Amino acid sequence: MAKRLTWEQKHIVNHDTGHALVKAVPGSGKTTTLVKRVERLVKSGTDPRSILILMYNKSAQESFIGKLTMALQSNVIPEVRTFHSLALKIVCHAERLQVIKKKKLLTPDNFDYEKLVKAAYRNGFEHEGSYINSSEIEEFELFISRCKAAAVTSSDAATDPTFKAIKRELIRAYSYYCEQLEEKNLRTFDDCLIEAVSLLRHFPSLGNHFSHIIVDEYQDVNLIQHDMTRLLSKSDTSVMAVGDINQCIYEWRGARPDFIGGLFEKHFYNTRVFQLSCTFRFGHQLSLMANSVIRRNSTKLTRLCVSHHSAPKTEVRIYVDNCLSKALKDSQIENGTQAILSRTKASLAEAEVALRLCSLPYRYLNGSTSLQHRSEIGMLTVGILLSVYGDLQLLEKHPNKEALINGFLREMGFRWQKGQLKAARNGLAHNSDLYSVLGRVFDDGSSSQHHKELLEKLASICKTGGKEMLAFDVLMLLKKAGFMDGIGTEGVTRTGSNDRRRGMVRIEELLELSKIDSSTFLQLILYPEEASNDCEPFILSTLHGSKGLEWDNVVLVGLNDEEYPGGINDDGYSVTASKNSPIKDDNIEEERRLFYVGMTRAKQQLNLVVPHDDGLIRWLENCWDSTPKKSSIATRFVYETGYTACNVTSHVIYNSEEKNQKSELSKFHQWYLRDLQRLKV
Numbered sequence: 001m002a003k004r005l006t007w008e009q010k011h012i013v014n015h016d017t018g019h020a021l022v023k024a025v026p027g028s029g030k031t032t033t034l035v036k037r038v039e040r041l042v043k044s045g046t047d048p049r050s051i052l053i054l055m056y057n058k059s060a061q062e063s064f065i066g067k068l069t070m071a072l073q074s075n076v077i078p079e080v081r082t083f084h085s086l087a088l089k090i091v092c093h094a095e096r097l098q099v100i101k102k103k104k105l106l107t108p109d110n111f112d113y114e115k116l117v118k119a120a121y122r123n124g125f126e127h128e129g130s131y132i133n134s135s136e137i138e139e140f141e142l143f144i145s146r147c148k149a150a151a152v153t154s155s156d157a158a159t160d161p162t163f164k165a166i167k168r169e170l171i172r173a174y175s176y177y178c179e180q181l182e183e184k185n186l187r188t189f190d191d192c193l194i195e196a197v198s199l200l201r202h203f204p205s206l207g208n209h210f211s212h213i214i215v216d217e218y219q220d221v222n223l224i225q226h227d228m229t230r231l232l233s234k235s236d237t238s239v240m241a242v243g244d245i246n247q248c249i250y251e252w253r254g255a256r257p258d259f260i261g262g263l264f265e266k267h268f269y270n271t272r273v274f275q276l277s278c279t280f281r282f283g284h285q286l287s288l289m290a291n292s293v294i295r296r297n298s299t300k301l302t303r304l305c306v307s308h309h310s311a312p313k314t315e316v317r318i319y320v321d322n323c324l325s326k327a328l329k330d331s332q333i334e335n336g337t338q339a340i341l342s343r344t345k346a347s348l349a350e351a352e353v354a355l356r357l358c359s360l361p362y363r364y365l366n367g368s369t370s371l372q373h374r375s376e377i378g379m380l381t382v383g384i385l386l387s388v389y390g391d392l393q394l395l396e397k398h399p400n401k402e403a404l405i406n407g408f409l410r411e412m413g414f415r416w417q418k419g420q421l422k423a424a425r426n427g428l429a430h431n432s433d434l435y436s437v438l439g440r441v442f443d444d445g446s447s448s449q450h451h452k453e454l455l456e457k458l459a460s461i462c463k464t465g466g467k468e469m470l471a472f473d474v475l476m477l478l479k480k481a482g483f484m485d486g487i488g489t490e491g492v493t494r495t496g497s498n499d500r501r502r503g504m505v506r507i508e509e510l511l512e513l514s515k516i517d518s519s520t521f522l523q524l525i526l527y528p529e530e531a532s533n534d535c536e537p538f539i540l541s542t543l544h545g546s547k548g549l550e551w552d553n554v555v556l557v558g559l560n561d562e563e564y565p566g567g568i569n570d571d572g573y574s575v576t577a578s579k580n581s582p583i584k585d586d587n588i589e590e591e592r593r594l595f596y597v598g599m600t601r602a603k604q605q606l607n608l609v610v611p612h613d614d615g616l617i618r619w620l621e622n623c624w625d626s627t628p629k630k631s632s633i634a635t636r637f638v639y640e641t642g643y644t645a646c647n648v649t650s651h652v653i654y655n656s657e658e659k660n661q662k663s664e665l666s667k668f669h670q671w672y673l674r675d676l677q678r679l680k681v
């Protein structure tokens with residue numbers, strides 16, 4: 001059945017020519033509106049080939065093409081591309097015209113790309129042996145994209161003072177990566193973007209002439225993409241940028257709130273501003289809570305996110321005491337989609353253990369790191385194996401043997417000398433007696449006092465536990481023996497190191513709470529039970545990864561203030577950040593936007609799993625929605641939701657309660673009611 005467009009949607013569909021900026025709240029029917037707009041333009045005579053639509057990623061591009069083909073009922077549809085694919089088209093065209101050198105495109109799914117990244121990593125870190133932890137490669141790739149988004153060359157990286165805090169190994173790896181691309185005559189999509197912008201600047205005719213350009217998710221564009229949009233726009237081109245400043249969360253990839261929040265209007269003259277302020281995804285309580293959080297940012301909130309009458313009546317629950325298992329048990333929705341989202345990967349690892357404990361099915365959104373590949377889990381598993389059995393026989397033939405042992409060897413703080421790590425790995429391939437293997441490795445005359453002490457620690461832990469011990473107690477033994485002291489010190493980036501340290505804290509809390517014995521823990525990690533298939537698998541994702549997606553049931557975890565937003569700046573670019581420095585206002589604003597993105601993914605249910613915090617309980621009882629003055633245990637963002645007051649107001653709305661009750665509501669909630677009336681939704 002055709003949907004009746006809201007009047008805000010109709011205004012956008014009917015916009016004629018001239019630049020436009022559409023400010024759209026989450027789930028506000030952007031795609032529906034844009035498809036309708038293109039349909040109207042084509043039906044009123046615009047040549048579809050003169051319309052360009054730029055989507056943020058490939059899946060959005062494919063879904064948009066599908067919807068457009070259906071709407072236009074024609075094979076001639078406008079050009080729908082991602083920035084990358086458009087850049088590639090321009091670069092290929094320039095190659096054919098022999099304006100630039102021909103190079104081979106290296107895509108991320110190409111095996112040669114993986115080989116190149118690993119070779120560069122090995123080179124930078126002087127890494128020995130064939131095994132490299134996937135999360136280390138992920139961190140290196142992230143660093144590559146950060147550099148490329150800012151068009152940083154390898155020599156820039158080596159000399160730029162803002163890179164002072166970056167590990168030299170990482171910069172060496174990046175230089176090697178750039179050199180290899182050059183030497184082998186290769187380019188990646190990131191290189192294409194940089195080259196395409198430079199080509200358009202010097203040879204403007206390389207870009208087709210478009211009468212309309214529509215750019216979706218404009219809050220995610222970086223400077224290169226913003227420049228590309230400008231260079232593609234001719235004097236008679238109408239550019240429409242669509243996005244939400246409150247969902248700008250990719251600053252580490254070069255996106256900045258000011259592109260959508262000012263620069264677009266500055267660079268594209270006479271821009272008309274439109275709003276899509278009505279959400280079809282979630283109900284009033286969640287809308288009120290989301291507004292209540294995001295209004296703390298310095299970006300002035302001129303329009304609220306308001307729920308459409310057809311939106312689900314979303315239920316929001318808060319679980320105190322980090323009761324994830326309880327939240328998982330009572331929040332499942334039959335046949336509904338569900339997700340667990342977290343700021344850090346560390347809390348996702350904890351969620352994985354909790355899901356295994358409840359025998360619930362799950363998978364990662366992008367298939368990346370799973371429990372066995374996290375080095376602190378390897379450390380703990382090997383430590384428990386040693387304390388219970390004295391050796392690693394149980395790992396023989398296990399598919400994750402290498403990953404788990406690698407975690408241990410890496411986190412134990414051995415300070416390996418050349419050749420030793422490789423010798424240890426080779427030795428352990430055929431011998432499960434870790435103590436004797438390491439004894440032989442360090443018995444070459446060059447071993448230091450430090451190595452001897454570590455071996456003594458190992459000896460002290462071997463078979464001290466026993467099957468009947470609680471996993472938590474074994475962990476305490478390992479801690480006492482100094483096993484956990486080195487966690488994170490070998491990290492590729494500070495973000496990764498912090499994440500592993502947090503992972504350890506999270507697992508410690510979970511083991512203390514769940515009281516499982518060590519053999520159950522080993523079973524969970526090594527041979528988890530088949531999960532029940534009574535419900536849809538829980539999707540595990542970071543908040544960053546959840547952007548643009550939605551689920552019936554969303555569970556947010558890792559909501560303690562010291563982890564999220566955290567007291568320290570995790571960003572490896574920051575030179576001055578120290579453990580005690582307070583998080584900067586800009587960073588808090590970005591973290592707040594991330595929380596806003598996370599909470600607005602839910603359709604039917606939002607479950608917030610928070611640590612025990614008496615302050616929060618008081619806050620909830622008193623209907624307060626201000627930020628606590630002193631540092632809190634639960635993340636400050638949960639306080640900012642004004643949960644109880646929003647619950648009351650949404651009750652008033654759903655039950656069409658009396659006017660006098662409405663007048664008792666806060667000014668902010670009255671604003672919401674006025675918008676609801678104004679929008680007539």
Ligand SMILES: Nc1ncnc2c1ncn2[C@@H]1O[C@H](COP(=O)(O)OP(=O)(O)OP(=O)(O)O)[C@@H](O)[C@H]1O
Binds near residue numbers: 032
């Ligand atoms: N006018 C309308 N009336 C009723 N439902 C609508 C209307 N417009 C859009 N929707 C519904 O709202 C939901 C979200 O729409 P759409 O996918 O177009 O949103 P979006 O803004 O692109 O989403 P996102 O925020 O994830 O980018 C869809 O289920 C769509 O059918």
